[in-house]
Amino acid sequence: MMADSLLLPLTPLTRAEVEDFLYAEAELLDSWRLDDWLKLLTEDAQYLVPPNDSPNGNHRSTLFTIADDAERIRQRVIRINDPNCHAEFPKSRTRRMISNVRIVLQQGNELVVTANFVCYRYRRHERIREYVGQYRYVLRRSGNNILIRERRVLLDAHELGSLGSVSFIL
Amino acid sequence: MGGEGQYIIDDRERKVFMLNREVLVSEDVLRLEMQRIFSKCWIYVGHGSEIAKPGDFVTRRVAGRPVIFCRDAKGVVQCHFNTCRHRGATVCNERQGNARRFFCIYHGWSYGNDGSLARVPGDDAYNECFQKSDFALKRPARFESYRDLWFMCLDPGIMSLDDYLGPAKDYIDLVFEQSPSGTMEVIAGSQEYDVHANWKLMVENSVDDYHLPTTHSTWLNFMRNSGVVIEPSKEAGLVLPTKGYAIDLGRGNFTTDNVNFRGRPVARWIPLYGAEAKEEIETLRAELVTRLGEARAARVADTNRNLVIFPNLVINDGSAVTIRTFFPEGTGRMHVTAWAAGPMEETESARARRLDAFLTFYGPGGFATPDDVEVLELVQQGLANWQDDPWSEMSRGLGKSEDEPQLNSDEHHLRTFWRRWNELMVDK
Numbered sequence: 001m002m003a004d005s006l007l008l009p010l011t012p013l014t015r016a017e018v019e020d021f022l023y024a025e026a027e028l029l030d031s032w033r034l035d036d037w038l039k040l041l042t043e044d045a046q047y048l049v050p051p052n053d054s055p056n057g058n059h060r061s062t063l064f065t066i067a068d069d070a071e072r073i074r075q076r077v078i079r080i081n082d083p084n085c086h087a088e089f090p091k092s093r094t095r096r097m098i099s100n101v102r103i104v105l106q107q108g109n110e111l112v113v114t115a116n117f118v119c120y121r122y123r124r125h126e127r128i129r130e131y132v133g134q135y136r137y138v139l140r141r142s143g144n145n146i147l148i149r150e151r152r153v154l155l156d157a158h159e160l161g162s163l164g165s166v167s168f169i170l
Numbered sequence: 171m172g173g174e175g176q177y178i179i180d181d182r183e184r185k186v187f188m189l190n191r192e193v194l195v196s197e198d199v200l201r202l203e204m205q206r207i208f209s210k211c212w213i214y215v216g217h218g219s220e221i222a223k224p225g226d227f228v229t230r231r232v233a234g235r236p237v238i239f240c241r242d243a244k245g246v247v248q249c250h251f252n253t254c255r256h257r258g259a260t261v262c263n264e265r266q267g268n269a270r271r272f273f274c275i276y277h278g279w280s281y282g283n284d285g286s287l288a289r290v291p292g293d294d295a296y297n298e299c300f301q302k303s304d305f306a307l308k309r310p311a312r313f314e315s316y317r318d319l320w321f322m323c324l325d326p327g328i329m330s331l332d333d334y335l336g337p338a339k340d341y342i343d344l345v346f347e348q349s350p351s352g353t354m355e356v357i358a359g360s361q362e363y364d365v366h367a368n369w370k371l372m373v374e375n376s377v378d379d380y381h382l383p384t385t386h387s388t389w390l391n392f393m394r395n396s397g398v399v400i401e402p403s404k405e406a407g408l409v410l411p412t413k414g415y416a417i418d419l420g421r422g423n424f425t426t427d428n429v430n431f432r433g434r435p436v437a438r439w440i441p442l443y444g445a446e447a448k449e450e451i452e453t454l455r456a457e458l459v460t461r462l463g464e465a466r467a468a469r470v471a472d473t474n475r476n477l478v479i480f481p482n483l484v485i486n487d488g489s490a491v492t493i494r495t496f497f498p499e500g501t502g503r504m505h506v507t508a509w510a511a512g513p514m515e516e517t518e519s520a521r522a523r524r525l526d527a528f529l530t531f532y533g534p535g536g537f538a539t540p541d542d543v544e545v546l547e548l549v550q551q552g553l554a555n556w557q558d559d560p561w562s563e564m565s566r567g568l569g570k571s572e573d574e575p576q577l578n579s580d581e582h583h584l585r586t587f588w589r590r591w592n593e594l595m596v597d598k
Binding site for chain 2: 049050051053054057059060061062063064065066067075076078079082084085086087088160161162163164165166167
């Protein structure tokens, strides 16, 4: 790690820069620009929604709600862009609020970032559903870009209950 | 409503089967279901592997009743009503854990994990008529198991679970024989979600193979994208790539019995699993053949089934094994709980593959279940017109001769459910 830093001295990212990145990502997701969102992911990216009775479980031994590798994420986007994905046609309108952004660790070209979120989801004649929880990111710096290596979404709700399906990108 | 022919029209001569939509929206019907179905049938509680060690417990609602499903200090599996005998508060308020005692935070009565009343603070103030032995936690009238799948029944007069399951046991066996020791375990992590639809729509949907090509076309596309060959059906009457049957197992239980095209973690490889998985799948297959013989191994590995134990347990042994139960929260809403199960002996890599296969289809973030949820909610919304458009059509495959097989994409198994439901619900 130290050797890498010496070879490639990186100025640490500031919280403001990380916040800008998270806000930009939220904008892409809320406006359903999913093909652009895919460009933010590393080739080994993971998108994980653990069950709320084992939030720290490993998806290889615990049943998650979502445990996608990069290829599965691409397939998920193909699916939810398809008008035959009935759960998302018409599409949910989502609006996410992100706060309490913290850089937990910054080492070499990787950062661990946590942020609280509320994602409001509205669809057709339904009442608003509120998904509340924490994002845990592993971000990777590549040149001047920030990419997402891992995106773990912890939901606070005791069970999904009235939240229903997670058919959009949470 | 209530008389014969009010809920369903079952006319075998005219080959008509219709369901009165009122049964999916009526508060009166729901109240009657609580008495005549949920209080009279064997209802799934949990699997023994969820409470592997003495003292382990989980709390859940079963048939609307808060229960503690636990293993007592002697290792005996127990089901207690989670209600203090003193004033009625719940005595265990964690979702899962390990405890020697269940403690009421109101006046401090505490119970052993066998349900016995262990301690009453200040018990010297009670008179001689008060006996602690009279105040063990209450429990359902009956509590029995098959292959460590535990069921309760609130009616002491019900037939044994063994008789109730009857031929369904062979289908449960097919699921459990995936394990070399015949022992499956429920995997950590549960999926709980609500669907804004009547609970009986989930019964239908869990076994309805007619809907797969339309509701789940994006899942079929995903399977194709992963390299699985999905061929159009070649035979008249088929809507799926492979043939499958619908089988009445008696007492309202039924199953689909399908030739597999979607892959089996035990043990039929598909490209989705990746080339590196081939060798392990072959090893699992060889173990099956050695243990069960070619024919039974092929039954386990090359067929898949969606099994319903009346009224509200579904075991889907498809892309992976899921145990799913659901309970009404009103006429237009149900709460669903689903678990994944796998062989006890499974390696880390086989378990990971199983869970991955599970998520390709099942659950609130899967590539198929959200569309099922959507379609059930659309049915419930459409049912608001029930008074002007009161009958659902359910005659697909009706009137076949005895020796003609009933297809999984027919509605024979759905009719099996509704006939049993009707039998229990109408006044005798």
